[in-house]
Amino acid sequence: MANFKDQTLLVTGASGNFGRIAVEELLAKGATKVIAGSRDTAKVADLVAKGAEARKVDFDDAGSLATAFTGVDRILIVSTDAIGSRVAQHTAAVKAAAAAGVKHIVYTSAPAARPDVNAGLVPEHFWTEVAIANSGLDFTVLRNHMYADNNLQGIAAALASGQLFDASGTRSTSFVTRADTARTAAGALLTAEGKEILDVTGPAQVSPEEVAAIFSKLSGKTIARVGLTAQQLREGMAAAGLPAPVIDILVGFQVDASLGYHSIVTDVVERFSGRKPQSLEAFLTENRAAFAG
Template identity: 65%
Template sequence: MTTFSDQILLVTGASGHLGRLAVEELLARGATRIVAGTRDPAKLADLAEKGVEVRQLDFDDKASLASGFDGVDRVLIISTDGVGRRTEQQTKAIAAAKSAGVKHMVYTSAPAARPNPDAGLNPEHFWTEVAIAQSGLDFTVLRNHMYAENNLMDAGHVIASGQLFGLIGDRGTAYVTRADAARTAAGALLQGEGKTIHDVTGPAAVTNQERAALYAELSGKPVSVIAITPPELKSGMLGAGLPEFVADLLVAFQNDAVIGYHGVVSDVVERFSGRKPQALAAFLADNRAALGL
């Protein structure tokens, strides 16, 4: 693969979890002209000390978009946290990148990105992908599957209660760690060519039954799967105090696992990072403390 390590490489959202890891991976892989874009440059003082150029970059600020992309050859656009506004924000960033003369764009998308109104967050990713394709620039779209870290949010409760609630017909999710996704994104920024779309996944699709078995093995406590319908799942989330729009998004995500969209397994992590992705079992074992064990 061609390596573009001597070109000016911009990572947006560099003060976030994924962005910071991607910048650190670029440094580790010998990139010499790294630009870290962030709304708050003070958060990246440590990276500046390592030779990274830190720029103020806010997708809602037209002036900062122009200065942030100035002179950049290749950019990693990490999807923003502006749920409901992502398409607008990211479309502005794509236009700014094109205007600045960026040659290649990497974007962190989601599996099965599509415009269907019942597809949760996917429409925002889909229309961003459309804007990237319409820009005429070369691109590498990385459809990151569910982060393994998301399991840590409720695993402690699942183990304590002995019950894991999930939709009937779950076909599995190819959980990928944030570190593997970041290393893949850095690799795509260094090596991606042409116009391509990739699924970024862990090494295997893990069903709810398999996940419950992992929790039981780690904790020494029985964990059962309670298979329910989408309305039942939403009702339970609302009862737990989640806002309705959040419940709808989470149900849509789980429904995609039933359809099979999250069960795709690829070798993209290894191809772009040079390492095999970490399995969910190993990730959970490494994070026993977060599980309350």
């Protein structure tokens, strides 16, 4: 396996949870020229103290991209949180990378990326993948599966109601932790070659009933899984006051899960990070304090 630790490696969104872990992983693995890109370089001062260089990277400012990417060999583009604007932002970054002479792009995508307007955030990732493929550069597209971390957001409601709602039907999900995906992205930036699209998953499929059982075990309360149709889930979220755009995203995830797109299991985390992915139960046990409410 190749090792590009002495090339210039840039991580966008380095002040965020994902990007910060990726930069720290690169430094821990001996990368000698790591650039932490952020709209606000003051927010990556701690990474600079650890040995990274800070550069301003603003996906809405073409000038900042051209300057930031100068002299960069390989770049990790962490998808932004600007839903609705991400395709334009990511495409601008890809064009700037190609113009600057970047050789390899690593991108954080989503499972089953496709041009389906009913699939929530998935189309934005698809069109970004298209832009990357059309760039002529080598690339590693990492389709990160459902974060185990997202389950923490549903704990309070589950404890209050004794129910855990989903619309994934009979399908299971291969939950993966954000930390594992970030370390995987760092490993790909260090070693990946050629052109690949890969699914980044946890170690095993976990059924909705198993998720509820883990919640019950860690909370000491009985939490029952309640399976709904996508329409029922949509109506319930609307009744709870969630805005329509958020509902579309959340229901889109559930529909994709029901189609089996989230039940794939791969060895990509271990391949690039050098460690086995953490299981959902281990992650939630590690965060057991969240069940104390």
